[in-house]
Amino acid sequence: MSHFDHGQIPAEYRAYVGRKAFFLVVLTLLACFLLIAAVSLGTVRIPAGEVLLSFLGLGQDARAEIIIRSIRLPHALAAMLAGAGLAVAGAAMQSILRNPLGSPFTLGISQAGACGAAFAIMLLGTGTMQSTQASALGIANPYLTTLSAFVACMAASLVIIAIARIRGASPEVMVLSGVALGSLFSAGTMFLQYIADDVQLANMVFWAFGDVSRAGWPEVGFMSLTVMAALLFFVMNRWNYNAIDAGDETARGLGVRVEWVRLWGMLVASFVTAVIVSFLGIIGFVGLICPHMVRRIIGDDHRFLLPASALAGACLLLAADTAARLMLAPRVLPVAILTAFLGAPTFLYLLIRRRSP
Amino acid sequence: MILSINDIHVDYKGRSVLEGLGLNVDRGQVLTILGPNGVGKTTLLRCINAVLKPRTGTVMVENADVFRMEAGEIARRLGYVAQRNDAGRMTAFDAVLLGRKPHLGWKVSGNDLRMVDGALKQLGLEHLALRHLDEMSGGELQKVCIARALVQEPSVLLLDEPTSSLDLKNQMEILRMLCLVVRQHRLAAVMTMHDLNMALRFSDSLLFIRQGKVYWSGPKKELTSHMVEEVYGVPVDLLSHRGHTVVVPRSEAL
Numbered sequence: 001m002s003h004f005d006h007g008q009i010p011a012e013y014r015a016y017v018g019r020k021a022f023f024l025v026v027l028t029l030l031a032c033f034l035l036i037a038a039v040s041l042g043t044v045r046i047p048a049g050e051v052l053l054s055f056l057g058l059g060q061d062a063r064a065e066i067i068i069r070s071i072r073l074p075h076a077l078a079a080m081l082a083g084a085g086l087a088v089a090g091a092a093m094q095s096i097l098r099n100p101l102g103s104p105f106t107l108g109i110s111q112a113g114a115c116g117a118a119f120a121i122m123l124l125g126t127g128t129m130q131s132t133q134a135s136a137l138g139i140a141n142p143y144l145t146t147l148s149a150f151v152a153c154m155a156a157s158l159v160i161i162a163i164a165r166i167r168g169a170s171p172e173v174m175v176l177s178g179v180a181l182g183s184l185f186s187a188g189t190m191f192l193q194y195i196a197d198d199v200q201l202a203n204m205v206f207w208a209f210g211d212v213s214r215a216g217w218p219e220v221g222f223m224s225l226t227v228m229a230a231l232l233f234f235v236m237n238r239w240n241y242n243a244i245d246a247g248d249e250t251a252r253g254l255g256v257r258v259e260w261v262r263l264w265g266m267l268v269a270s271f272v273t274a275v276i277v278s279f280l281g282i283i284g285f286v287g288l289i290c291p292h293m294v295r296r297i298i299g300d301d302h303r304f305l306l307p308a309s310a311l312a313g314a315c316l317l318l319a320a321d322t323a324a325r326l327m328l329a330p331r332v333l334p335v336a337i338l339t340a341f342l343g344a345p346t347f348l349y350l351l352i353r354r355r356s357p
Numbered sequence: 358m359i360l361s362i363n364d365i366h367v368d369y370k371g372r373s374v375l376e377g378l379g380l381n382v383d384r385g386q387v388l389t390i391l392g393p394n395g396v397g398k399t400t401l402l403r404c405i406n407a408v409l410k411p412r413t414g415t416v417m418v419e420n421a422d423v424f425r426m427e428a429g430e431i432a433r434r435l436g437y438v439a440q441r442n443d444a445g446r447m448t449a450f451d452a453v454l455l456g457r458k459p460h461l462g463w464k465v466s467g468n469d470l471r472m473v474d475g476a477l478k479q480l481g482l483e484h485l486a487l488r489h490l491d492e493m494s495g496g497e498l499q500k501v502c503i504a505r506a507l508v509q510e511p512s513v514l515l516l517d518e519p520t521s522s523l524d525l526k527n528q529m530e531i532l533r534m535l536c537l538v539v540r541q542h543r544l545a546a547v548m549t550m551h552d553l554n555m556a557l558r559f560s561d562s563l564l565f566i567r568q569g570k571v572y573w574s575g576p577k578k579e580l581t582s583h584m585v586e587e588v589y590g591v592p593v594d595l596l597s598h599r600g601h602t603v604v605v606p607r608s609e610a611l
Contacts, residue, residue: 004475
C-alpha cells in the first residue's frame with residue numbers, strides 16, 4: 001500500500017545531495033594531498049614523487065625510505081586517525097547530547113586521561129630522566145602510562161554511563177556529570193603535580209601536550225582498528241542521530257530506542273577518545289570545531305556529516321601537525337598547542353554567534 | 358476497527374493517571390481526545406504507540422497487539438506527530454525522508470524519494486523542499502512533521518496538539534488537510550486538542566477524559582453543554598452557527 005505513487009525524485013534534490021557527495025570527494029582528495037605533503041615536508045625534504053613511489057612500494061632512495069617508513073608515515077597516519085576519531089566522536093556527541101558544544105572532552109575524558117597518566121608517572125614510577133636526542137625527559141614505561149591513562153578515561157566514561165542509567169539517559173545528566181568528573185580529575189592531577197618532584201612534574205605536563213610523534217606502528221595499528229570500528233558504528237546509526245535531532249519524542253515515534261542509542265553512542269565515543277588520548281595525550285578542540293565547520297558547509301544530515309567530519313578532522317590535525325613540525329624546525333611543537341590556538345577562538349565565536357535564524 | 362484500545366491503566370510516581378481507558382476508531386475517522394491540562398491526554402497517545410508501557414491494557418492496531426511488536430514494526434503502523442519538534446539545519450525533504458526510517462535498509466531507494474516528493478506535494482510543500490527547517494514558519498514546520506508521519510505509511514496517525522502554536526489560518530489549513538488525508542488514504546487519526554471549536558469542526562468523534570477515566574465519548578453531534586461543564590468546570594452554551602456547533606463560555610464563568 002503506497003499512498004504517494006505520484007511522486008518523482010526532484011532534480012534539485014539530486015543536485016543538492018550530489019553537492020554533498022562532491023564535498024566528501026574533495027575532502028578525500030585533500031586528505032591524500034596532505035598525507036603526501038606531510039610525509040614530504042620536514043627537515044629533510046623528500047620529493048613528492050619519491051613519497052608516492054615509496055607508498056607504492058617502489059622507493060629507490062634507502063635513506064628516504066627509512067625516514068618515511070619509520071618516522072613520517074606513522075606520525076602522519078597517527079595524526080589522521082586521531083583527527084578522524086576525535087571529530088567523528090564529536091559530531092556524534094553533539095547529536096547525542098543535543099548540545100552544540102558537545103565533544104568527547106565535554107565528558108571529562110581528557111582530564112581523566114591526564115590524571116591517569118600523572119598517577120602512573122608519580123606512583124608507578126614511569127617518569128624518569130633520559131638523555132636521548134629527542135628530549136631530556138622521557139617516560140620509562142610508555143605502555144604502563146598509556147594503560148593507566150586509558151583505565152582512567154574508561155572509568156570516567158563508565159561512571160557517567162552508570163549515572164545516566166540510574167537517572168535516565170538525559171543529555172543534561174550526561175553533560176553535568178561529565179563537567180563534575182572533569183573537575184574532579186583536574187583536582188586529582190593538580191594534587192599529584194603539587195606533590196611531584198621536578199622530573200615527575202615535567203613529565204606530567206609533557207604527557208598532557210597532545211603529540212602525534214609518540215605513535216609508532218603498533219599504536220597506529222591499534223588506533224586504526226578502533227577508529228574504523230567507531231566510524232562504522234556511528235555511520236550505521238546515522239538515521240538514529242537524524243531522528244534524535246528532530247526531538248526525542250519524534251525519534252521514539254520513528255522506532256528509535258533513544259536511551260539505548262545515547263548510551264551506546266556515548267560508550268563508543270568515549271572508547272575511541274580514550275584510546276587516542278592515552279596514546280597521544282590531549283588534543284583539544286578538533287572534536288568540537290571540525291563537526292561545526294562541516295555543519296556550516298553541508299548541514300546537519302548525519303549521512304554526510306559523520307564521514308565528512310572524520311575526513312575534515314583527519315585533514316585538520318594532519319595540516320596542524322605538519323605546520324607544528326615546520327614552524328620551529330628542527331624542534332617539534334606539540335600539535336595540541338596549535339589546535340587549541342585555532343580552536344579556542346572558534347569556540348568563543350560559536351558561543352557568541354549562534355546560527356542565525 | 359482499525360484501532361482498538363482496552364482497559365489502559367497507567368501509574369506515574371505511585372499515582373494513578375489513567376484508570377481503565379478504552380476507545381475505538383474506524384478507518385477514515387478522526388477522533389479528538391479532550392480534557393483539562395494534565396489529565397493524561399499525551400500519556401494516552403504515548404501508550405498507543407508503546408513509547409510508554411501501561412500497567413495493564415491492550416492496544417490493537419489492525420487486530421495486532423502493539424505491545425508485542427518491535428519498535429520498527431510499531432513505527433510502520435503508527436505515525437506520531439509530537440507536540441514539540443526541533444528545527445535543525447535540515448531541509449524539509451530530508452526531514453520528511455526521515456519518516457521512511459522504519460522502512461529503510463542500508464540505502465535510500467528511489468521509491469523512498471518518490472514517496473517523500475508525493476507527500477510534500479500533497480501538503481503543498483514542494484516549493485519548500487530544499488528550505489531548511491530553521492527558516493520555516495510554525496505552520497510550515499507542522500506540515501513537514503505531518504508529511505513525515507505520512508511517509509511512514511501508517512494505518513493510524515497520532516497527533517499531540519497539532520495546532521496548539523499556530524495562527525487561525527494555519528490551524529484551519531492543517532486540520533482541513535489532515536481530514537482530507539485521513540479520508541483519502543483510509544487511515545485513522547487520533548489527536549489531542551484544547552480548542553473545543555476546532556475539535557467540533559474537524560473531528561468525527563470526541564472523547565473526554567476526566568479524572569483518568571473516559572467521561573464521555575461519541576459522535577460530535579451528541580455533545581451537550583452539560584458534558585463540557587462537567588469536564589472543564591466552566592458553564593457554556595452550545596450554539597449552532599452556519600451548520601457548525603460552537604462552544605461559547607457563559608459570562609458568569611469569569
